[in-house]
Amino acid sequence: MKNMLKKVKRCLAVCLCMGLFMTTCLTVSAQENADSDIMQEYLEKVAAGVEVYPLVNEEGVMVGYYEPNREERVNAVMPRYDANVNWTLKSYQYGIGENAYTLGEGDKIYINIEQSVSGTSYLGIYNTSTDKLTVFMGTKTTNGWNGTITLGDVSQATYRFAIYNQSESTITYTGYYSL
Numbered sequence: 780m781k782n783m784l785k786k787v788k789r790c791l792a793v794c795l796c797m798g799l800f801m802t803t804c805l806t807v808s809a810q811e812n813a814d815s816d817i818m819q820e821y822l823e824k825v826a827a828g829v830e831v832y833p834l835v836n837e838e839g840v841m842v843g844y845y846e847p848n849r850e851e852r853v854n855a856v857m858p859r860y861d862a863n864v865n866w867t868l869k870s871y872q873y874g875i876g877e878n879a880y881t882l883g884e885g886d887k888i889y890i891n892i893e894q895s896v897s898g899t900s901y902l903g904i905y906n907t908s909t910d911k912l913t914v915f916m917g918t919k920t921t922n923g924w925n926g927t928i929t930l931g932d933v934s935q936a937t938y939r940f941a942i943y944n945q946s947e948s949t950i951t952y953t954g955y956y957s958l
Contacts, residue, residue, distance in 0.1 A: 817843060817884060817931030832917030834928065842933050845902075845917045847926035861957040864892050868944040868952065873912060875905045876940040880958055883935030892954035893923040898946025902928065904938040914943050921946075923954070 821844040824831045834843040859880070866874040882888075882904070894900060902918040905911070913933075918924060944950050 815884070815931055817929060820844075820929070821931075834915040834917045834931075836913050840932060842913065843915075843929050843931040845915060845926055845928050847924070859958045861955060862940065863955050864942075864952050866942065866952045867949060868942065869949050870944060870947050872944050873903075874942045874944075874952070875912070879907050879937045879939050881935065882930060882933065882938045882958070884931055884933065886930045886958065888928040888930075888940070888956055888958055890924045890926055890928065890954070890956045892925075892942075892952050892956065894921075895951035895953070896948050897921045898944065898948045898950050900950065900952075901943045901945060903941040903943060904933075905941045907937045907939060909936075912941055914941075923952070 818841060821831060821833065821841075824844070824846070830847055832845045832847075833841050834845055836842045860878065862876060862878060864876075868874045890902065898921060900920055900923075901914045901916065902924060903912055903914040906913070915928065918928070940956055942952055
């Protein structure tokens with residue numbers, strides 16, 4: 780019993796240290812780009828109580844934010860591009876769109892995509908120059924998306940839209956996205 784208690788305490792200590800480490804890393808990364816207009820926009824929305832989620836890349840740097848909404852996009856200006864999505868992705872598979880677009884800081888991607896079954900999924904962008912996929916952790920869902928991605932600290936480059944199925948099930952994604 781005493782030995783088991785020591786193991787539990789050690790496990791809790793390791794978990795606490797990891798939690799503190801992860802919190803510190805994210806705080807440092809957020810402070811590095813805190814002066815960007817997009818970061819300020821995000822912080823203002825958070826302060827106002829708006830439902831908004833940070834988009835963090837693999838290095839832990841905030842590269843924008845995702846704002847879910849329940850309304851259809853109404854825009855007086857025609858979007859640069861509209862694309863329908865009808866993708867079926869197997870378990871733990873990425874889907875990357877065929878068309879590429881030049882995107883940079885301040886660009887927005889409007890999304891309205893449903894899933895055929897419940898399962899963990901993420902949105903992302905694929906950089907065609909570097910062959911690097913960035914999955915946006917702030918877009919985690921189990922039933923689809925209806926919202927806006929606002930890009931912040933990303934290099935201006937040519938990107939393709941992406942979806943990652945991180946579930947045990949095959950999922951069909953239907954809907955659209957526009958830039």
